[in-house]
Amino acid sequence: QKEVEQNSGPLSVPEGAIASLNCTYSDRGSQSFFWYRQYSGKSPELIMSIYSNGDKEDGRFTAQLNKASQYVSLLIRDSQPSDSATYLCAVRGSGRRALTFGSGTRLQVQP
């Protein structure tokens, strides 16, 4: 079992819809959770960080963390074609000194 798992996609949504991206992790004691966006050939850029159970909202983005079920999700409201990218989930496991990244979900927003 991979430490951090994401569906590779592509996830295709129409413009204006809500995109829902999911990530599961194997280490129940994981501490920190991140979503990064990466455009093709570019470096990852931080979208959201979340550290405690529940929802965290920032503009059109909402991160949801459920430690009991070991998943973290990212919702993108009013999706725009410019949101088309690969979204990477990253987790710091218990006793780990660095992040572990999932392989990413490719999102396509259709105009």
Added chain:
Amino acid sequence: DADVTQTPRNRITKTGKRIMLECSQTKGHDRMYWYRQDPGLGLRLIYYSFDVKDINKGEISDGYSVSRQAQAKFSLSLESAIPNQTALYFCATSDPSGINTDTQYFGPGTRLTVL
């Protein structure tokens, strides 16, 4: 100016050659990381350093070495490059203090091709 810079941005080399990728940062962060990215495999950690004297192997360190010359500089070397080291390489930094602990900030990447 970018906070995290990487040189070179692109490099083509031949099998068996030694190559060094350099990373510099002006963010004042103590922690630095090297990742490689291959299509469909996400980011995989090669080495990381929490200060000049604290260097650690990541999940795929074989065939690589690093040097932390100063707080702001962290170099990755391929002693004898092989074709399966062709990948996109990223340097990242993080600051262990404050509320954004563990958040990593990435450089622009180096595209390395080994022929």
